[in-house]
Amino acid sequence: MSEVTAPQATQELNLVEAVDRALGQILEDDPQALLLGEDIGANGGVFRATAGLEARFGPDRVFDTPLGEAGFVGAALGLCLAGLHPVVEIQFDAFSYPAFEQLVSHVGRFRWRTGGHYGLRLVVRVPYGGGTRAPELHSDSPETLFGHVPGLRVVVPSDPVSAGRLLVSAQGCGDPVVFLEPKRIYRRGRSPVPERFGPTELDRAAVVRDGDDLTLVAYGAMVELALAAATRLEAAGCSARVLDLRSLYPLDRESLLAAAEETGRVLVVHEAPRHCGLGAEVAALLQEEVADRLLAPTLRVTGMNMPFPLFQNEDDALPSVERVLAAAQVMLDY
Amino acid sequence: MYRQLVLIRRFEEHAAEAYAQAKIGGFLHLYIGEEAVAVGAINAVRETDHLLTHYRDHGYALVRGCDPKACMAELFGREDGLCHGRGGSMHLAEAARHFWGGYAIVGSHIPIGAGMAYAMQYQERDEVVLDFFGDGATGNGIFHEGLSMAALWNLPVIFICENNLYGMGATLAEESPVSEMRIKAEGYTMPSIQCDGMDVLSVYEALGKAAEHCRSGKGPYFVEAMTYRFRGHSMADPELYRDKSEVQRWRVRDPIPSFGDWCVEHGVCSSQELAQINEEVEGEMLEAVAFAEQSPWPDPAEVGRWIYAKPIDPESPARSEGAGAAVPLTSDAGV
Numbered sequence: 001m002s003e004v005t006a007p008q009a010t011q012e013l014n015l016v017e018a019v020d021r022a023l024g025q026i027l028e029d030d031p032q033a034l035l036l037g038e039d040i041g042a043n044g045g046v047f048r049a050t051a052g053l054e055a056r057f058g059p060d061r062v063f064d065t066p067l068g069e070a071g072f073v074g075a076a077l078g079l080c081l082a083g084l085h086p087v088v089e090i091q092f093d094a095f096s097y098p099a100f101e102q103l104v105s106h107v108g109r110f111r112w113r114t115g116g117h118y119g120l121r122l123v124v125r126v127p128y129g130g131g132t133r134a135p136e137l138h139s140d141s142p143e144t145l146f147g148h149v150p151g152l153r154v155v156v157p158s159d160p161v162s163a164g165r166l167l168v169s170a171q172g173c174g175d176p177v178v179f180l181e182p183k184r185i186y187r188r189g190r191s192p193v194p195e196r197f198g199p200t201e202l203d204r205a206a207v208v209r210d211g212d213d214l215t216l217v218a219y220g221a222m223v224e225l226a227l228a229a230a231t232r233l234e235a236a237g238c239s240a241r242v243l244d245l246r247s248l249y250p251l252d253r254e255s256l257l258a259a260a261e262e263t264g265r266v267l268v269v270h271e272a273p274r275h276c277g278l279g280a281e282v283a284a285l286l287q288e289e290v291a292d293r294l295l296a297p298t299l300r301v302t303g304m305n306m307p308f309p310l311f312q313n314e315d316d317a318l319p320s321v322e323r324v325l326a327a328a329q330v331m332l333d334y
Numbered sequence: 335m336y337r338q339l340v341l342i343r344r345f346e347e348h349a350a351e352a353y354a355q356a357k358i359g360g361f362l363h364l365y366i367g368e369e370a371v372a373v374g375a376i377n378a379v380r381e382t383d384h385l386l387t388h389y390r391d392h393g394y395a396l397v398r399g400c401d402p403k404a405c406m407a408e409l410f411g412r413e414d415g416l417c418h419g420r421g422g423s424m425h426l427a428e429a430a431r432h433f434w435g436g437y438a439i440v441g442s443h444i445p446i447g448a449g450m451a452y453a454m455q456y457q458e459r460d461e462v463v464l465d466f467f468g469d470g471a472t473g474n475g476i477f478h479e480g481l482s483m484a485a486l487w488n489l490p491v492i493f494i495c496e497n498n499l500y501g502m503g504a505t506l507a508e509e510s511p512v513s514e515m516r517i518k519a520e521g522y523t524m525p526s527i528q529c530d531g532m533d534v535l536s537v538y539e540a541l542g543k544a545a546e547h548c549r550s551g552k553g554p555y556f557v558e559a560m561t562y563r564f565r566g567h568s569m570a571d572p573e574l575y576r577d578k579s580e581v582q583r584w585r586v587r588d589p590i591p592s593f594g595d596w597c598v599e600h601g602v603c604s605s606q607e608l609a610q611i612n613e614e615v616e617g618e619m620l621e622a623v624a625f626a627e628q629s630p631w632p633d634p635a636e637v638g639r640w641i642y643a644k645p646i647d648p649e650s651p652a653r654s655e656g657a658g659a660a661v662p663l664t665s666d667a668g669v
Contacts, residue, residue: 060456
């Protein structure tokens with residue numbers, strides 16, 4: 001299983017190709033795994049995340065569903081009860097809302113409610129977020145809707161390798177996982193990925209750039225933006241750490257607290273609306289645990305408290321490097 | 335089957351008494367009057383066939399063989415309950431008996447049954463899925479999504495609609511454009527049959543036919559059992575929406591004495607034997623209540639156990655079996 005056991009041939013893939021490869025690996029390794037969703041079969045999914053998989057594994061194992069997310073997420077729960085390990089694709093972020101009932105009322109609490117009789121090995125993949133010039137209801141960031149549900153895990157990759165490794169790990173963890181894929185960076189460029197994705201710890205954030213003066217906490221497509229901001233900050237003499245959360249529920253408290261203690265300033269960046277966003281949870285955690293170690297209040301650079309705007313106003317609504325730099329400056333000047 | 339009918343009735347009468355004494359908290363939805371459906375249906379299929387039900391679920395658990403003591407303790411919210419006091423009255427479940435639970439949200443288990451049936455077909459298992467719901471559920475979109483997938487993929491699932499004439503406090507006329515729910519299945523080209531839900535033999539016969547259909551690969555089947563609940567929607571229901579005389583008229587058709595009479599008339603057993611059964615079941619139920627009463631409450635420190643496969647968060651009560659230990663799964667279909 002592990003990618004460290006032997007040197008492996010690598011290939012350059014973008015994020016969506018890495019997802020495709022990871023799904024192929026899951027189907028190869030786990031005879032109980034199967035994929036379902038809208039247009040994922042012959043079409044390979046609207047984003048091509050399942051390209052070639054129906055041909056490789058057959059139409060019984062990689063199959064199209066009717067356009068009813070509540071129904072097919074419910075059906076996936078039923079597949080789990082029969083001992084299968086489905087991976088569901090929900091075509092766009094907001095299409096997860098019809099399935100909310102199944103995820104919240106049943107999927108998240110099944111193991112608990114049955115007193116441990118039965119746990120669900122289910123992954124629900126959701127391409128999410130803005131920045132693609134897609135309209136409202138095709139650009140939402142619903143992470144805290146799901147991150148508020150005990151029993152569900154919420155995982156977000158930020159690059160091809162983390163996408164592959166986190167997806168493989170999510171599928172094997174034994175808990176239901178909402179796996180949010182930042183579609184804005186699906187084709188952002190290729191990076192070398194291993195022949196096979198080894199498992200990784202699901203609950204761990206990753207320091208993707210180290211620094212001493214400030215920590216930028218981000219996930220998904222915002223990691224790239226945080227890295228760009230960190231480069232600009234460095235030019236201005238500020239050493240910024242970038243912490244990629246990866247797991248939004250549960251949160252890697254240890255890494256967050258370490259970042260706060262070591263850099264004294266934590267700035268959270270997310271696309272989702274500010275109100276009750278993940279930034280609020282991070283800020284509250286730091287306030288509760290390490291308030292006396294902070295050199296500045298924890299600030300948030302986020303999407304706006306509004307429905308996601310149409311393409312012409314999208315850039316105004318989304319976090320930008322400039323907004324991150326401005327907030328960082330406030331914190332450095334505090 | 336007579337014993338099972340009495341078992342459900344007496345179990346629920348004792349539960350109602352305990353609820354009135356505040357020994358059972360939350361809500362309590364009684365199946366009294368509809369017992370013939372669970373008994374007739376479950377006896378007509380194999381033990382390995384799968385059951386999913388609405389929240390009025392005590393009867394299915396008992397007929398499937400779940401321990402009445404554990405069921406009663408679950409209603410009492412105790413640690414020895416069928417689900418360790420986590421699921422409560424509406425979420426009885428026992429994986430090992432292929433009883434996949436009651437579901438509190440109306441209709442939401444209908445596509446879950448379709449998914450299980452997909453798995454039966456995919457895994458080439460000779461098992462069928464029984465998906466029980468009420469007439470009220472057919473007004474929910476999820477009902478249609480479930481039936482649609484089942485028909486589309488030709489799945490071995492039997493949809494059993496218990497038409498008890500009321501969706502909570504709404505009459506059929508108020509909740510549905512058609513009074514016979516099987517008509518809704520026709521749109522999905524699903525064969526259907528209507529049976530007398532007050533007559534255990536009528537249900538048994540209908541389910542036998544439906545199961546044979548499903549098991550022979552002909553796809554889903556819809557059974558509509560015409561029935562009536564003698565008690566309110568829940569214990570809190572003042573029943574202002576129906577006339578007491580209507581309830582009385584239906585009580586004349588009580589499935590238990592009717593079937594008892596049938597048994598005696600057909601020489602299956604004597605009335606003494608029936609009385610004996612009644613007495614035995616009553617004894618068992620007294621035991622079940624006593625068992626539930628003496629069972630401990632779940633330890634508050636453990637109330638968050640089983641939320642995740644492994645403990646995840648020091649702040650949350652979520653915990654599992656302890657580091658590295660697998661969560662025990664009693665089903666052969668385990669994760």
